[in-house]
Amino acid sequence: MSDTLPAAFAQTMQQQLGSNWKQFAEAIQKPSPISIRFNPSKIESVPNLKPIPWTSLGFYLSERPLFTLDPLFHAGTYYVQEASSMFIEHALKKNVDFQKRLNVLDLCAAPGGKSTLLASLINENSLLISNEVIRSRASILAENLQKWGNDNIVVTNNDPEDFQTLNGFFDVIVVDAPCSGEGLFRKDPDAMKEWSEENVDLCSKRQRRIVADIWPALKQDGILIYSTCTYNRLENEENLQWIKNEHDVEFLAVDTDSSWGVQEIIEDKVKGYRFYPHKVAGEGFFMSIIRKKESEDTTKIKASKNTFGTPTKKVMDSLVKWIRHAEEKQFIQRDELIQFFPKAFTDEIAFFSKNFKLVIAGTFTANVKQEKLIPEHALAMSNALNGDHFGKIDMPLDQALKYLRKETLPSDGSNLGFNLITYQHTPLGWANVLSNRINNLYPAEWRIRMK
Numbered sequence: 536m537s538d539t540l541p542a543a544f545a546q547t548m549q550q551q552l553g554s555n556w557k558q559f560a561e562a563i564q565k566p567s568p569i570s571i572r573f574n575p576s577k578i579e580s581v582p583n584l585k586p587i588p589w590t591s592l593g594f595y596l597s598e599r600p601l602f603t604l605d606p607l608f609h610a611g612t613y614y615v616q617e618a619s620s621m622f623i624e625h626a627l628k629k630n631v632d633f634q635k636r637l638n639v640l641d642l643c644a645a646p647g648g649k650s651t652l653l654a655s656l657i658n659e660n661s662l663l664i665s666n667e668v669i670r671s672r673a674s675i676l677a678e679n680l681q682k683w684g685n686d687n688i689v690v691t692n693n694d695p696e697d698f699q700t701l702n703g704f705f706d707v708i709v710v711d712a713p714c715s716g717e718g719l720f721r722k723d724p725d726a727m728k729e730w731s732e733e734n735v736d737l738c739s740k741r742q743r744r745i746v747a748d749i750w751p752a753l754k755q756d757g758i759l760i761y762s763t764c765t766y767n768r769l770e771n772e773e774n775l776q777w778i779k780n781e782h783d784v785e786f787l788a789v790d791t792d793s794s795w796g797v798q799e800i801i802e803d804k805v806k807g808y809r810f811y812p813h814k815v816a817g818e819g820f821f822m823s824i825i826r827k828k829e830s831e832d833t834t835k836i837k838a839s840k841n842t843f844g845t846p847t848k849k850v851m852d853s854l855v856k857w858i859r860h861a862e863e864k865q866f867i868q869r870d871e872l873i874q875f876f877p878k879a880f881t882d883e884i885a886f887f888s889k890n891f892k893l894v895i896a897g898t899f900t901a902n903v904k905q906e907k908l909i910p911e912h913a914l915a916m917s918n919a920l921n922g923d924h925f926g927k928i929d930m931p932l933d934q935a936l937k938y939l940r941k942e943t944l945p946s947d948g949s950n951l952g953f954n955l956i957t958y959q960h961t962p963l964g965w966a967n968v969l970s971n972r973i974n975n976l977y978p979a980e981w982r983i984r985m986k
């Protein structure tokens with residue numbers, strides 16, 4: 536980071552940090568630590584890397600590889616996420632019973648760091664609604680979640696206030712709020728250019744509006760995780776004070792080890808955790824765990840008449856072989872597109888389809904063209920795929936990259952038909968092998984452009 540810090544920011548931080556200011560100012564000139572979090576559904580064991588102490592699946596890397604040129608990145612085997620944010624795993628595991636069936640909402644979810652983490656925490660009988668208000672960002676979120684491969688996820692593109700129809704529906708809500716981004720200055724110099732005192736004030740007010748809008752959707756005794764990637768009190772402690780004044784809440788604590796360097800904030804019954812880069816091997820971050828004590832009526836989503844179209848019996852006879860535990864899935868068809876989701880969520884998905892701007896629900900499975908099934912990319916990424924049913928072509932790195940660039944690949948005339956393309960035996964996508972060439976079915980919009 537070479538740009539100079541905004542003067543008003545530096546002044547506030549000097550007051551906030553006192554004698555630690557110099558260490559902080561030095562730390563934000565240093566490169567950011569690099570870390571990734573593995574997808575437990577796509578790896579058999581975690582490689583021998585330096586673990587991040589507050590998460591079971593996060594690890595530091597000694598240097599930044601070219602993730603774009605690693606096929607396993609595109610296969611959803613891991614997510615590149617800075618370490619501090621992964622503290623949410625520790626906070627939730629200590630305060631939420633993940634054995635239970637839960638309704639979880641990630642309200643400000645793009646590009647998907649917290650949502651992929653939540654997807655790995657909840658059990659298969661739980662439902663994650665992953666929402667992003669900005670349409671273009673909701674598409675990136677959908678892409679990352681499709682790569683993660685879980686089918687108990689609905690991606691929506693709604694405004695927080697739209698969730699007010701769902702009183703007391705969620706056991707857990709994560710509000711990873713849009714913020715002034717002070718914690719990202721060293722990673723993202725644009726965050727520094729956009730910083731101003733007016734923007735901090737604006738962010739703080741917007742954060743209150745978001746929490747106020749979503750509050751009715753949280754169950755009594757439900758947990759709200761409120762987080763930002765900024766240091767200032769206005770967007771953190773003062774917003775927590777505001778929540779405490781407006782609502783009957785309890786701020787929950789979580790144990791931390793002093794070696795982690797996480798600062799615990801306790802002020803007048805308000806609790807939070809702050810991550811400073813001179814103390815923690817991670818970016819700037821702030822997080823609080825809030826239990827709602829007020830009673831709240833609970834919206835029960837009623838079983839509505841199933842209005843989904845369903846595939847023909849002939850199509851279903853083939854499809855059941857493609858999916859593991861197909862008997863537990865609801866298959867639906869819209870025009871030519873077939874998708875599936877867990878049967879247990881049929882009513883919920885009908886409700887969200889009708890009342891929300893749905894981006895994806897469950898897993899896109901296949902397109903039907905004159906009763907011929909063409910597998911969808913999301914199926915290749917799905918943890919429910921029955922890989923044994925398909926022919927496979929395991930590619931070495933150079934070919935796997937050609938495949939991911941959507942280049943045409945030569946065929947030797949064997950393995951005709953739809954094949955799963957894999958790299959190190961992990962699915963990357965589909966190809967239709969013809970006698971003279973391989974039709975590369977990798978999605979054009981996801982192809983890698985880097986040479």
Ligand SMILES: C[S@@+](CC[C@H](N)C(=O)[O-])C[C@H]1O[C@@H](n2cnc3c(N)ncnc32)[C@H](O)[C@@H]1O
Nearest residue numbers: 643644645646647648649668669672711712713
């Ligand atoms: C800090 S980012 C979320 C990062 C994400 N949780 C992750 O871990 O990858 C905040 C998100 O809030 C969205 N956002 C912006 N304005 C919003 C608003 N008024 N209500 C809800 N979300 C908003 C932004 O588009 C952005 O995607």
